[in-house]
Amino acid sequence: MDEKKQTKLLDQLESGPWPSFVKEIKKAAATNPAAGDLLGQLELSYEEKKVHWKHGGIVGVLGYGGGVIGRYSDVPEKFPKVAHFHTLRVNMPTGWFYASDALRTIYDIWERHGSGLTNMHGSTGDIILLGTTTDQLEPAFQELTQAGFDLGGSGSALRTPSACVGQARCEWACYDTMGVCNHVTHHYQDELHRPAWPYKFKFSGCPNDCVASIARADLSVIGMWKDEIQQDDAAVAEYAAAGLDIQKDVCDRCPAKCMNWDGKKLSIDNPECVHCMHCLNVMPKALRPGKERGAIFLLGAKAPILQGAVLSSVLIPFVPAAEIVDTLKELVSRIWEFWDEYGHNRERVAELIQRVGMAAFLDAIGLDPVPEMVAAPRDNPYIFFQKESDGSNGDDKG
């Protein structure tokens, strides 16, 4: 065996009960020399405890400013097959649903044009086609679009929007997350492929938030109901009979303390409910979201870089399901206009809001302040009172 192909450290990750990524790389390497060099370079990283990829260069397909992550080895003389080893982000079908033949189509293309390695899926939700040479990017892209697939977002472009499984297979979905996400993705194709702003949109059907939109998305659209929880008393009794301690496991865990169980009947003081999902999660057969459904819009989540991590916060407490798409488009266009004028290079929307202040941001996008937006009103007295311009008391937005 060639000396550089010995992988004594990585070989130790082939054993054990969890499926092994080393086995996967080796399977690909059996027919693809680039996958073999990837394994070799990774072994070197394991030996030296150091990364061996250089800073990404600017590579892509014709006319697109995103969707390809440039990657170059810093030891190309040792591993020439991964001297350039770029990634294609392919926009996944919404909800990550596939028919078997669609998978075969994508991966036959990838066998012809790349390393034969993939992530299902990457952190952005995209299908990650891991590693190919610069000259193969355009041919791979053209075959993918012929087969009905397109690239996702990267860098300073709109990132590939993603959605939970929603109404396809979940009784809690308060709106059609997949339908909205698919529509929005197609509507913003230009922004996805030609960087305008580096925002992320994520769509969850209920406050369980299975796509972590409140932690990760500049715009988090989370399913919400406005009326009473639908309650099936017979099913509640079934859960109780089956051994569920409704007092302890349901009522005592309710953060709003709005539930009462007298041993026979469960009553919910619905106006006090904060829509946390706990009782529905515990008794899915007995309790369901109400019938007046829609979404809550929150804004601004991001990871720590630059000034600290931010969770999304409430912008619009409730948008009826039928109005979600139009509201989103209108909101995005107003924020876009403001961002165009005041946004900084690489600045996420939360950072923009921190810089200009939420009140000024709300003025700019034409939204009235409502108490649902805050955990509490300010506790410092440093108020930027506005000049009285038209004889009013200063609380207008003129």
Added chain:
Amino acid sequence: MVPMETTKVEGQPRKRITDIGPPNFEKFLHPLIKKNYGQWKYHESLGPGRLCHVAESGDRIYTVRAGSPRLLSIHTIRYFADLADKYCGGYLRFTSRNNVEFLLDDPARIEPLKKELEQAGFPVGGTNNAISNIVHTQGWVHCHSAATDASGIVKSVMDELHYHFTHQELPGKIRIALACCLNMCGAVHCSDIAILGIHRQPPVVRHDLVPKVCEVPTLIASCPTGAIRPATVDGKPSVEVIEQQCMFCGNCFTVCPALPMANAEFDGVSIWVGGKVSNARSAPRFSKLAIPYLPNNPPRWPEVVKAVVNIVEVYAKNARKFERMGEWIDRIGWPKFFKLTGIEFTRYHIDDFRFAPLTFARSTHIRF
């Protein structure tokens, strides 16, 4: 088998197609899902990794969920496609935590599929109060800014925690995530347990490269603490780093390749706990620092594995039913968390960044 419209292309395709977006998901939906879209009534757990969703119509769709290493070869993808053809008409999906799910209309096929998946090395589980798959980043496999590997740690940790993937016996869900640097591709900052690659040395300024590959004003603006200043070195424009002000975030390297951060001796891993994304019971929250630094020790990172397993075991033993990691710590208090886990509390645990005072104990509420 599900027919799909494809154009088989030999060599160059005839016409260049762009901006078509993703294919409409509807053509990939199981007929039962299509029929009952938006009409699901409730669901039941049939055991770890097996779900049954019941529609208003009475139709039932069954899900079998299996763990995957996320990094897959085309051969394994084809294997999943073959399994989908054999057991469920070709319909499958992936979850937001990199599990694969097969969608069946015939309950009799659940156990044979489960058996076949397990024999092929793909554990069935990850539902309800299990430890689902670890969401993770690329690490040394394919990232330039990685302070540690991702796949190797995930494999090593899941080898030890696989029992909790295939069983749902924990008090609540445990969501584990790994990011190989502070950029945090993925929601690691809101995980029950977050494993985070960190640098502990300032960047090395490659003065020969700075004028060639970087915009100096952008580079200076990239530093959150203002630690980067313009400097003239050998008569050429460059920058200098005020090392005491560097908190090793790596943002300068993101905008300028001439300031590499990777350092084999000092890079490593930190562990964070108690974050969550779901709104169930308590509000979403960030993970908090548990262990500031553990060494990079490939191929199996024994110190990291031991630390994560310890936190899981102490949680499993002490938390009450439904309590997530952070909710359990809320109840017992941080001093007891450090005592029970045996983790040392150090000066690094006390925040000294922008909103630090908000994390100080600002009351006399105290447990002895």
